[in-house]
Amino acid sequence: MNQPYFIGLMTGTSLDGVDAVLVDVSGPTPILVAAQGRPLPGGLRDTLLSLQASGPDEIDRAWRAGIQLAECYAEAVLALLLRAAVPAEQVAAIGNHGQTVRHRPERGYTVQLGDHARLAELTGITVVGDFRSRDVAAGGQGAPLVPAFHQAVFADSRRHRVIVNIGGIANLTDLPPGGDVVGFDTGPGNVLLDAWIAQHQGQRYDTSGQWAATGKVLPDLLDLLLAESYFAMPSPKSTGRDLFHAGWLARRLTGRSDAPQDVQATLAALTVQSIADAILLQAPGVDEVYICGGGAHNTHLMHALGRALPGVALASTAELGIDPDWVEAYAFAWLAQRCLSRQPGNLPQVTGAQGPRILGAIWPN
Ligand SMILES: Nc1ncnc2c1ncn2[C@@H]1O[C@H](COP(=O)(O)OP(=O)(O)OP(=O)(O)O)[C@@H](O)[C@H]1O
Numbered sequence: 001m002n003q004p005y006f007i008g009l010m011t012g013t014s015l016d017g018v019d020a021v022l023v024d025v026s027g028p029t030p031i032l033v034a035a036q037g038r039p040l041p042g043g044l045r046d047t048l049l050s051l052q053a054s055g056p057d058e059i060d061r062a063w064r065a066g067i068q069l070a071e072c073y074a075e076a077v078l079a080l081l082l083r084a085a086v087p088a089e090q091v092a093a094i095g096n097h098g099q100t101v102r103h104r105p106e107r108g109y110t111v112q113l114g115d116h117a118r119l120a121e122l123t124g125i126t127v128v129g130d131f132r133s134r135d136v137a138a139g140g141q142g143a144p145l146v147p148a149f150h151q152a153v154f155a156d157s158r159r160h161r162v163i164v165n166i167g168g169i170a171n172l173t174d175l176p177p178g179g180d181v182v183g184f185d186t187g188p189g190n191v192l193l194d195a196w197i198a199q200h201q202g203q204r205y206d207t208s209g210q211w212a213a214t215g216k217v218l219p220d221l222l223d224l225l226l227a228e229s230y231f232a233m234p235s236p237k238s239t240g241r242d243l244f245h246a247g248w249l250a251r252r253l254t255g256r257s258d259a260p261q262d263v264q265a266t267l268a269a270l271t272v273q274s275i276a277d278a279i280l281l282q283a284p285g286v287d288e289v290y291i292c293g294g295g296a297h298n299t300h301l302m303h304a305l306g307r308a309l310p311g312v313a314l315a316s317t318a319e320l321g322i323d324p325d326w327v328e329a330y331a332f333a334w335l336a337q338r339c340l341s342r343q344p345g346n347l348p349q350v351t352g353a354q355g356p357r358i359l360g361a362i363w364p365n
């Protein structure tokens, strides 16, 4: 059977939904054929949020959530194939990231939920999953993994580029022409902004950063937030909701009575400054910065980032041919292909692993 397609599935730290892409790899350069986002059912989202910290009967709740996730993934896959009029038999594999509920490489593990066997059962397609654990077993962070993909699709032989994903957590990839790729998580992207607006306005996220734009940045609070030791740590480094969550913020707000919109403005400034500082330290000669992830839609963040990086061309990855919403899912289609062709998926200098490793486990069909 001719199988020119791979599917990539991503459910990220924002817990905003399932991103699914269909990629045709039969030509000299891969082509994004179709892409679709589907929200997670509210109940499942709440369960996954509660599973970000330990609680009663965690194993049962986690495994049942994994089954529900697999059902959502299967619906996303089947809808995508229907939309693209591509039969499942023509898909070589689904690269399925799963849902991170713990990321503790310092303790030797990282956990992504998602019942891969069930997804293979429900779709009749080979599934590649569990992409991070091999890198962690090899002494790495298991994250970020997208820098290898960014290198493959976004590197330029003359221009010094940095790619920044602003999802729940933000991560960057430094692509100096002819030099070594570097990548790491810079810290919070949208995760604290989302938590704060949910708490005060009952909204999932701050559309275009409109609420943050009504507040003023509080310099003393910003300094307090930037004092978090993660920001000054050298790479390799990665983080997640394990560190940056509502409780982290609440502890730093104890005894203060700031206006909620000023806190939102300060959280936006935290995201911007931590990204800009990381870029200026890591890639002082950068020519172009390209943004992907949902944060690319936050115009308040984008304008502030532009001001923090004077003289640097700032744009979304759409300028490089990939819509910012689909970069991560695309990366997991690419990583699935690397796995099936027995090629390494990690960059050891990024994750800190002892060497290149083939990433992922296979549930064949
Ligand atoms: N129109 C918009 N205006 C402002 N923010 C937006 C908009 N659309 C999306 N976002 C932000 O982007 C987030 C989702 O981004 P994305 O899907 O890239 O995250 P993720 O993949 O879940 O996270 P990660 O990359 O950390 O795994 C939303 O939670 C929201 O904060």
Ligand SMILES: CC(=O)N[C@H]1[C@@H]2OC[C@@H](O2)[C@@H](O)[C@@H]1O[C@H](C)C(=O)O
Binding pocket: 012, 013, 100, 103, 110, 142, 143, 144, 145, 146, 147, 165, 167, 168, 169, 170, 171, 185, 238, 239, 240, 328
């Ligand atoms: C453990 C985990 O799920 N990490 C995510 C998260 O979301 C962004 C950032 O933190 C990044 O390190 C990673 O995702 C992307 C896909 C990566 O591995 O490159």
